[in-house]
Amino acid sequence: MTEAEFLARYDPGEFPPLAVTVDVVALTIRAGRVHVLLVERGAHPFAGWRALPGGFVRDEPLDAAARRELAEETGLGDDRALDRVHLEQLRSYGDPGRDPRMRVVSVAYLAFAPSLPDPRAGSDAAGASWVPVDEVGELAFDHAAILADGLERARAKLEYTPLATAFVAEEFTIAELRAVYAAVWGEELHPGNFHRKVLSVPGFVESTGETAARAGERGGPKPKLYRAGDARSLHPALLRPTREDGVR
Amino acid sequence: MTEAEFLARYDPGEFPPLAVTVDVVALTIRAGRVHVLLVERGAHPFAGWRALPGGFVRDEPLDAAARRELAEETGLGDDRALDRVHLEQLRSYGDPGRDPRMRVVSVAYLAFAPSLPDPRAGSDAAGASWVPVDEVGELAFDHAAILADGLERARAKLEYTPLATAFVAEEFTIAELRAVYAAVWGEELHPGNFHRKVLSVPGFVESTGETAARAGERGGPKPKLYRAGDARSLHPALLRPTREDGVR
């Protein structure tokens, strides 16, 4: 039997029913706090509960499915703003019983975005909203665990990648970048040391030569503007303030 | 309609056929070289090609599926040696067309093991063997890409986790640990500095108080023995010798 013959006779229907979904942990920063995009489920199971945006995978790559779900749920459709969203695979979740309907394996994605508008009312995304991560209560399915994994991934990646630049606008100040670190790590960073450190890492940021039109609300010099550099990893890394040695 | 009624009416059969598999990148070190466990495919598609061990997920958690496949393919069955194998999820691969039969989403796992015996001839695992990673040619499906991702993950995790201890026996010498780093990173490490560094990281290794019965083949003092400590991450990390700054 040749491979062609084999494929012709192959019956895909003989497998037990099983579905693959993507779920997206979309993070953004608003007012110095990390927010996650959540939807309110209208249908069973978990009707009325909040959940991560997501859905069944169609005839498309997994990444494409994640970006499509994100576009649908934010109501941003084909808005250009979505192009700036950084998207990466987080991990997969497939315990039997995590979905009461059937066996569902979910491939979770992590999205980082500059502050995005509220989902448009009246659209598909009517039930979607940005929620501060420390005010997220119980979630449908195992989504709380997925969110926790996503946050931990984000905290870790800030250390050794220029990920923070995905949370700010195209042009940004060092202070804005510092605010991203402070929000994700949940601790203040020393302004002077942070400033020097960021500029010393090759390729992290590059100067635009411009200066912000206006200083902060409480005064101070007009800060210089930067854009993301071409580095894909930070050397040396920007490590979190020494977690007690107990972190082991 | 209550949730119970909804579930009773739910028909899982209405979804397009789609399968979920696990594939395992099992790594070990033999004679100072990283080896990966490969099987020879007997059936279409890719009959006769080498591939990562793996198979369809049954009614079990994904991790269990990976461990089961590994046990079957190594022929180690319920051997205790498998308990010492470190297993973690790598990532998922689901491009349409990656399997010519149907849409298949594969959840890849990464396994690290101390030197394991050759798969038993005559068992299910007859076609399995340990292959040096730099002698792996073409692989079935997208397995070459999965292997590459697994190796990169291993290289990175050696830096900030005690993963290297998963590649050596329960009791080991500092030189054996160094050999793991050298094999995975593909470069020699300074013996003196490595020795001091390993002992200085809290919780990386702990002394057994014993000394090896015998020194190396080419002489030298009898080295002290250590076992893995209780640290789950290394602080400070054991960074790779400065890759040219160009790594960006």
Add this chain to the structure above:
DNA sequence: TTAATAGTGTCTTTCAGACAATATTAT
């Protein structure tokens, strides 16, 4: 004017990496 911020300079401590030295053991 006041208070807050941007940006830079200095100092101390820690750590990586180069190199050296000594003791120990297989051949």
Add this chain to the structure above:
DNA sequence: ATAATATTGTCTGAAAGACACTATTAA
């Protein structure tokens, strides 16, 4: 005896963190 290895010590340079200082701007 010879050569290789284990282990410890020393030195230098990079980098992190604490602290201080100046200039600038909103209110």
